[in-house]
Amino acid sequence: MTQASNGPALPPTEEELSRARLKLAVEGPVARVTISCPERRNAMTGRTWTTLAHIGQTLPEDVRIVVLSGEGDTFSAGIDLGMFSPEGVDGERSMVAGLADGTSTEAEIQDYIAGLQEGFLWLRRPDLVTVAAVRGHAIGAGFQLALSCDIRILADDAQLCMKEPALGLVPDLTGTKPLVDIVGVNRAVEICLTARRVGAREAGTLGLAELVVASDELPGTVDDAVAALLATDREAATATKALLQQAAGNTLQQQAEAERVAQASRLAALARGV
Numbered sequence: 096m097t098q099a100s101n102g103p104a105l106p107p108t109e110e111e112l113s114r115a116r117l118k119l120a121v122e123g124p125v126a127r128v129t130i131s132c133p134e135r136r137n138a139m140t141g142r143t144w145t146t147l148a149h150i151g152q153t154l155p156e157d158v159r160i161v162v163l164s165g166e167g168d169t170f171s172a173g174i175d176l177g178m179f180s181p182e183g184v185d186g187e188r189s190m191v192a193g194l195a196d197g198t199s200t201e202a203e204i205q206d207y208i209a210g211l212q213e214g215f216l217w218l219r220r221p222d223l224v225t226v227a228a229v230r231g232h233a234i235g236a237g238f239q240l241a242l243s244c245d246i247r248i249l250a251d252d253a254q255l256c257m258k259e260p261a262l263g264l265v266p267d268l269t270g271t272k273p274l275v276d277i278v279g280v281n282r283a284v285e286i287c288l289t290a291r292r293v294g295a296r297e298a299g300t301l302g303l304a305e306l307v308v309a310s311d312e313l314p315g316t317v318d319d320a321v322a323a324l325l326a327t328d329r330e331a332a333t334a335t336k337a338l339l340q341q342a343a344g345n346t347l348q349q350q351a352e353a354e355r356v357a358q359a360s361r362l363a364a365l366a367r368g369v
């Protein structure tokens with residue numbers, strides 16, 4: 096990440112974004128991140144995800160909503176398959192070359208993947224609401240990116256696919272937990288191990304999409320959702336998202352306590368006029 100001396104971290108430059116196949120537009124409280132490589136169906140590379148992490152680390156403080164989408168008719172065809180070739184992609188390291196020639200260890204690959212996962216993890220931050228606007232294919236890492244968001248709005252032509260096992264791999268970009276949380280382990284096993292495409296309507300039924308709309312209605316529906324989210328008090332939204340995120344892992348008693356703690360804090364803030 097670029098850091099001015101003693102100053103705040105700087106956001107990625109246009110050149111960095113372009114090399115990462117990303118576009119970023121920040122307007123007041125809304126940041127729009129677009130995966131931008133339509134000629135390769137918005138296939139992504141390691142740099143896409145490290146730059147996504149950089150975007151998350153340097154978002155202006157007043158950003159509350161992040162909308163993720165893909166340029167053109169596809170959300171994303173997942174990892175650029177060139178990443179598995181010995182030469183890698185656009186000067187980026189190959190995922191396999193070092194293991195093949197013995198210059199990388201499995202531990203080093205784990206560290207590398209941890210860096211890539213940072214591009215997905217920040218999308219869960221309680222002070223943000225993240226929205227995936229999905230049209231066309233969301234395959235592999237593309238599906239995992241959509242799963243990392245709080246809200247998925249799908250065009251009716253959307254198709255979700257966890258392709259990794261069909262390629263001899265596992266989904267490793269933080270998608271397995273939200274998938275299981277949403278559909279349960281049995282359906283998740285079926286979806287992943289068949290690597291089948293889940294269409295938009297089925298995704299809606301399974302809870303993998305909060306909304307499914309006609310393709311031409313996608314931008315307007317996303318804008319309406321953003322406006323509705325922005326109408327909610329920011330501090331209350333942040334505290335509520337934090338509360339909801341811990342609910343599944345808590346007992347009822349623990350969650351009741353978490354509610355009390357959060358509410359007392361909110362009431363104190365309201366009483367102070369904050």
Ligand code: CAA
Pocket residue numbers: 134135136138171172173174175176177232234235236237258259262264267
């Ligand atoms: N990587 C690199 N290039 C890709 C790509 C990918 N993932 N997906 C598509 N492209 C390229 C194609 O090679 C093609 O390039 P050329 O024009 O130079 O031939 C171009 O994009 C258009 O592709 P198609 O003609 O196939 O487009 P389509 O609209 O008919 O099909 C698609 C779209 C269904 C997404 C299909 O391209 C496809 O299945 N792509 C591969 C998907 C895939 O296997 N992704 C990896 C999943 S695993 C993962 O993401 C995570 C992990 O860690 C393993």
